[in-house]
Amino acid sequence: MNELGPDGARYHREVGDFLSSLGFTHAYFIGFYAQDYEKGFKHHQAKSFSNFKDLQQAFMSAPQKIVFMKASRSLQLERLLDIN
Numbered sequence: 001m002n003e004l005g006p007d008g009a010r011y012h013r014e015v016g017d018f019l020s021s022l023g024f025t026h027a028y029f030i031g032f033y034a035q036d037y038e039k040g041f042k043h044h045q046a047k048s049f050s051n052f053k054d055l056q057q058a059f060m061s062a063p064q065k066i067v068f069m070k071a072s073r074s075l076q077l078e079r080l081l082d083i084n
Contacts, residue, residue: 009036016040026062030055031075056080 004011012033017040019027027046029037034048049055052075059080 008033012036013040016042016046020044028055028058030077031072052076052079 013036016027016029016037020041020043024041025044027037027041027044028049029035029041029046030049030052034050038046038048047058049058056079
């Protein structure tokens, strides 16, 4: 979704809103559009991260993990989980 051009922020807010509508109440966001995801995820607990190390630390200490991952391949978020 990094290739969406001028409408990219709006589409990322829509993804955040969609997660809210699915019943997710906590979310972590990272990347260029993290703040836009968070804006769409309004009325819930969300946190944006500027780097992978901080995201990883918060993720590993989270008490429960129901995971929805959506990312550009460049972020390599599979590093958060052992998916071998």
